[in-house]
Amino acid sequence: MTAAIPRQLHPGAWWLWALGCAAAASRTTNLLLLLLLVAVLGYVVTARRTEAPWARAFGVFLRIAVAVLLFRTVFQVLLAPSQPGRLLFTLPVVPLPEWAAGMTLGGPVTAEAVLAASTDGFRLATLLLCIGAANALANPKRLLAIMPAALHEVGVAVVVAISFTPQLVGSVQRIRAARRLRGRPHRGPRSIVQVALPVLEDALERSLALAAAMDSRGYGRRAAVPERIRRTTGALLLAGLLGASFGVYGLLDATSSLPVALGTLAAGLATCVAGMHLAGRRTIRTRYRPDPWLGAEWLTAGSGLGAAALVIVAGVVEPTAITPPPSSLVPPFPPIGAAGIVLALLPAFATPPPALHGTRPARDELDAHADHERAEVPA
Amino acid sequence: MIDLDRVTVTYDGASEPSLTDLTLHVPEGELCLVVGPTGTGKTTLLRTVNGLVPHATGGTLRGRVTVGGRDTRTHPPRDLADLVGVVGQDPLAGMVTDVVEEELAYGMESLAIAPDVMRRRVEETLDLLGLVHLRHRPIRSLSGGERQRVAIGAVLAVGPRVLVLDEPTSALDPPAAEEVLAALHRLVHDLGMTVLLAEHRLERVVQFADRVVLLRPGGHPPLIGDPATVLAAAPVAPPVVELGRIGGWSPLPLTVRQARRQAGPLREQLADLRPHRDPAGAGPTLAAARDLVVRYGPTVALRGTSLELRAGETVALMGRNGAGKSSLLSAFTGTVRPAAGQVTVGGLDPAELSGPALISQVGLVPQQPADLLYAPTIAEECAAADDDAGVPGGSCRRLLDRLVPGLDDDHHPRDLSEGQRLALVLAIVLTAAPPVLLLDEPTRGLDLGAKVRLVEILDELTADGRAILLATHDVELVAEVATRTIVLADGEVVADGPTEEVVVGSPAFAPQVSKVLGPGPWLTVSEVADALDVLP
Numbered sequence: 001m002t003a004a005i006p007r008q009l010h011p012g013a014w015w016l017w018a019l020g021c022a023a024a025a026s027r028t029t030n031l032l033l034l035l036l037l038v039a040v041l042g043y044v045v046t047a048r049r050t051e052a053p054w055a056r057a058f059g060v061f062l063r064i065a066v067a068v069l070l071f072r073t074v075f076q077v078l079l080a081p082s083q084p085g086r087l088l089f090t091l092p093v094v095p096l097p098e099w100a101a102g103m104t105l106g107g108p109v110t111a112e113a114v115l116a117a118s119t120d121g122f123r124l125a126t127l128l129l130c131i132g133a134a135n136a137l138a139n140p141k142r143l144l145a146i147m148p149a150a151l152h153e154v155g156v157a158v159v160v161a162i163s164f165t166p167q168l169v170g171s172v173q174r175i176r177a178a179r180r181l182r183g184r185p186h187r188g189p190r191s192i193v194q195v196a197l198p199v200l201e202d203a204l205e206r207s208l209a210l211a212a213a214m215d216s217r218g219y220g221r222r223a224a225v226p227e228r229i230r231r232t233t234g235a236l237l238l239a240g241l242l243g244a245s246f247g248v249y250g251l252l253d254a255t256s257s258l259p260v261a262l263g264t265l266a267a268g269l270a271t272c273v274a275g276m277h278l279a280g281r282r283t284i285r286t287r288y289r290p291d292p293w294l295g296a297e298w299l300t301a302g303s304g305l306g307a308a309a310l311v312i313v314a315g316v317v318e319p320t321a322i323t324p325p326p327s328s329l330v331p332p333f334p335p336i337g338a339a340g341i342v343l344a345l346l347p348a349f350a351t352p353p354p355a356l357h358g359t360r361p362a363r364d365e366l367d368a369h370a371d372h373e374r375a376e377v378p379a
Numbered sequence: 380m381i382d383l384d385r386v387t388v389t390y391d392g393a394s395e396p397s398l399t400d401l402t403l404h405v406p407e408g409e410l411c412l413v414v415g416p417t418g419t420g421k422t423t424l425l426r427t428v429n430g431l432v433p434h435a436t437g438g439t440l441r442g443r444v445t446v447g448g449r450d451t452r453t454h455p456p457r458d459l460a461d462l463v464g465v466v467g468q469d470p471l472a473g474m475v476t477d478v479v480e481e482e483l484a485y486g487m488e489s490l491a492i493a494p495d496v497m498r499r500r501v502e503e504t505l506d507l508l509g510l511v512h513l514r515h516r517p518i519r520s521l522s523g524g525e526r527q528r529v530a531i532g533a534v535l536a537v538g539p540r541v542l543v544l545d546e547p548t549s550a551l552d553p554p555a556a557e558e559v560l561a562a563l564h565r566l567v568h569d570l571g572m573t574v575l576l577a578e579h580r581l582e583r584v585v586q587f588a589d590r591v592v593l594l595r596p597g598g599h600p601p602l603i604g605d606p607a608t609v610l611a612a613a614p615v616a617p618p619v620v621e622l623g624r625i626g627g628w629s630p631l632p633l634t635v636r637q638a639r640r641q642a643g644p645l646r647e648q649l650a651d652l653r654p655h656r657d658p659a660g661a662g663p664t665l666a667a668a669r670d671l672v673v674r675y676g677p678t679v680a681l682r683g684t685s686l687e688l689r690a691g692e693t694v695a696l697m698g699r700n701g702a703g704k705s706s707l708l709s710a711f712t713g714t715v716r717p718a719a720g721q722v723t724v725g726g727l728d729p730a731e732l733s734g735p736a737l738i739s740q741v742g743l744v745p746q747q748p749a750d751l752l753y754a755p756t757i758a759e760e761c762a763a764a765d766d767d768a769g770v771p772g773g774s775c776r777r778l779l780d781r782l783v784p785g786l787d788d789d790h791h792p793r794d795l796s797e798g799q800r801l802a803l804v805l806a807i808v809l810t811a812a813p814p815v816l817l818l819d820e821p822t823r824g825l826d827l828g829a830k831v832r833l834v835e836i837l838d839e840l841t842a843d844g845r846a847i848l849l850a851t852h853d854v855e856l857v858a859e860v861a862t863r864t865i866v867l868a869d870g871e872v873v874a875d876g877p878t879e880e881v882v883v884g885s886p887a888f889a890p891q892v893s894k895v896l897g898p899g900p901w902l903t904v905s906e907v908a909d910a911l912d913v914l915p
Contacts, residue, residue, distance in 0.1 A: 141476075141477075156475070159475070159476065160475065166519075174745075174747065174750050175750050177709070177712075177714040177745075177750075178745060178750035178751050180712075180713075180714065180733060180737065181712060181714075181737075181738070181742070181743050181745070181751065181808075182738065182751055182764075182767055182807070183733070183734045183735050183737055183738035183767045183768070183811070184734070184767065185733070185734070194753070197753070198750070198752075198753060201793070205793070206472055208435075209467065209469070209472040209473065210472060210473065210475070211435070212431050212435045212436075212456075212467075212473075213465070213467060213472065213473030213474075213475075214473075214475055215431070215434075215435055215455070215456040215457050216429050216431060216456040216457070216459070216460060216463070216464075216465045217457075217460050217473075217475075217485065217486040217489060217533070217534065217537070218457050218460030218461065218486055218489035218490045218537070219457060219475075219489050220457050220489075221457050221458070221460075221489060221490070221491075284491040285488050285489055285490075285491050286487070286488055286491050286492060286493060286494055286497065287488060287494065288481065288484030288485075288487065288488055288494065288497050288498070288501070289484070289494075289498065290494070
């Protein structure tokens with residue numbers, strides 16, 4: 001595995017891994033475990049991200065996560081009714097009007113309350129970081145490309161929207177500069193309205209041009225599908241989505257029964273897959289160089305899902321360590337849960353390193369490398 | 380291969396058809412060139428071939444268009460995608476993905492071509508168009524010529540038998556245009572591809588054409604025939620053809636090579652003569668840049684450029700796409716602020732000016748002229764221009780009528796053809812009568828007739844004591860109007876001198892007349908005609 005050829009991992013593998021981590025994070029309130037998970041996420045992202053623009057997503061998510069943590073802690077301490085425990089300090093109580101009955105602002109603040117609030121915030125922040133890690137590691141366009149054939153058109157719309165954004169910024173700059181060249185104000189609120197119209201016109205014109213070009217390149221060719229199959233498709237998709245939604249809700253809500261939630265989710269997903277498969281019959285298209293799903297992908301997805309499974313198991317075997325009671329200030333250490341989190345670290349070592357297309361070595365570097373290789377070959 | 384049978388196209392709401400009663404038969408393996416003044420329906424003709432007209436544009440098409448036996452009436456563009464490849468005027472506007480390799484594969488994915496075939500064809504296309512070293516590059520980071528080749532490759536990879544191209548070289552610098560045309564030449568000659576091509580830059584493409592379709596305004600039927608015959612009848616033709624007419628050569632030459640072989644007697648006749656040129660204006664300096672540095676983040680567009688614009692001179696700014704031409708123009712209008720050095724226009728810093736103070740000092744016709752247009756009708760646009768400049772009503776309209784006569788007051792500016800729109804913008808800018816006029820690629824999309832009128836107007840403006848700076852790839856225009864030529868490369872001035880000294884002998888920038896009559900000082904057909912005292 002160590003000598004693996006550099007390549008991009010299947011984006012689906014990274015997302016499954018990240019969702020597994022997120023599921024693990026959502027099942028625990030143990031600050032130790034959460035901290036460990038954040039460290040794991042950070043390490044894997046650093047080890048396996050590319051030079052691509054989206055690889056910077058993790059930093060952005062990190063900032064958002066810190067903001068969420070702070071907001072959540074401060075607001076909960078300020079607004080929530082205080083819990084009994086060790087008193088830290090007392091805030092002045094602000095009387096609230098009639099309609100806000102049931103809420104308090106200020107009052108005594110206990111260490112337990114602060115801890116509970118920050119743990120809650122930290123869990124939320126960790127969930128965000130899981131999503132951030134997936135965003136940084138998986139190429140969003142390749143992810144859209146693996147969408148089932150039935151959703152292909154949605155995928156194309158998203159891709160086009162992504163590439164339109166920089167163009168829109170460019171046309172705003174151009175048109176503002178042009179306004180100035182006609183001797184009209186190009187700053188201030190009135191000019192915004194007057195710039196917006198040509199920018200929209202520009203965007204519309206470009207969309208029409210793109211639509212025409214895509215049409216002439218064969219976009220939207222359809223296979224004929226009998227009416228009966230189309231109806232079945234609709235029914236399967238609807239039922240499947242409902243089932244999957246209930247299942248996910250049950251899984252994330254720690255109070256509901258686990259087997260029921262898992263069962264509903266599995267059944268929903270299976271129905272969805274069947275529906276998608278049928279719907280895909282309408283779209284005829286092939287895929288250029290699809291990402292392969294090989295051992296490394298199984299390993300990555302498996303390690304993420306394994307982490308989730310171990311934390312869930314730990315929740316049954318060592319419940320007080322996974323969801324410590326609010327009275328304990330120092331969380332206990334759960335060995336099974338921690339083993340699960342560490343399992344998620346596997347992709348950082350066991351997957352092929354990313355291929356760096358954008359940053360090819362300079363010519364002379366290549367030459368130097370070639371010389372080096374020649375020197376190593378005995379004459 | 381392509382059959383148009385009595386085709387008439389009328390767009391919704393238009394009073395007259397855009398294309399009238401056209402019958403055209405293009406056999407397999409032919410390169411057919413569509414030429415004609417702006418607004419005679421070249422783009423419309425091209426778009427009927429794969430059914431974009433009327434399926435995507437609306438309007439009514441009378442008659443019949445069949446391609447490879449498929450009628451566009453029953454086949455929308457997507458069902459012709461495997462047979463006809465279309466490349467539009469702006470290659471970037473038609474790109475769906477953002478990486479070269481994926482763009483090449485996109486069309487094949489839509490047509491459900493088997494993955495192994497797809498893989499092979501992408502590699503073949505990369506080789507055919509010389510794109511191998513660009514395969515992983517983002518499309519936005521490519522130069523104009525590279526983008527155009529990617530756009531051609533993207534439709535070519537599907538394996539169409541017909542290729543339709545709308546002005547593929549108009550926006551390109553001469554070397555990039557040659558790259559694209561060489562690729563096309565190979566497709567026609569090696570692969571037997573049928574190509575339908577519209578282009579204003581006749582001098583670049585006519586030598587490759589097997590047949591020319593000349594669309595004419597005012598309801599005259601189009602002329603269709605082999606290039607020499609059609610061009611002999613055309614009102615304006617590329618310089619080699621005009622030279623052939625002066626020399627009375629038969630058959631008319633279409634390439635520099637053909638002309639040079641017949642030009643012996645003419646060269647001898649001209650040996651003792653000198654072209655008559657008005658001495659370049661050496662008036663007061665109207666605008667100047669000193670040690671100008673412009674940068675966008677890490678990219679340096681101009682590295683310490685210095686230049687002066689004097690009253691009465693026309694300066695041409697040449698150089699590759701991305702050499703810093705547009706940045707220099709933007710610095711003169713104050714749109715970009717220099718990182719170092721200074722720019723003055725009429726002794727003032729243009730970045731500090733705004734409103735009437737700015738437009739009475741300097742005017743710019745941008746690369747995308749439509750950016751300057753806001754109003755819903757031509758009449759309102761002209762009135763607004765008069766108002767902005769504080770000149771009597773009707774001034775802008777009079778200027779417009781000189782450039783492109785007979786435009787309807789009620790037309791929406793966006794419905795005009797590229798050339799008509801450029802004329803409108805030029806009229807708007809000239810309304811404020813700025814002493815310094817900047818033009819960015821003014822002949823893009825202009826037909827030869829409109830170009831002749833543009834040259835007249837520019838000459839008049841310099842005679843008035845104005846200074847003109849024009850960034851262009853059009854070597855023939857430079858030969859016609861520029862008294863001085865500056866060549867930029869990588870943000871630095873690499874040549875600055877009288878046009879005849881800079882362009883003569885340069886393989887990329889020499890005009891056709893200079894290539895035919897070289898090494899003499901002759902640059903344009905009219906110089907030759909004046910010296911010989913004949914009418915061109």
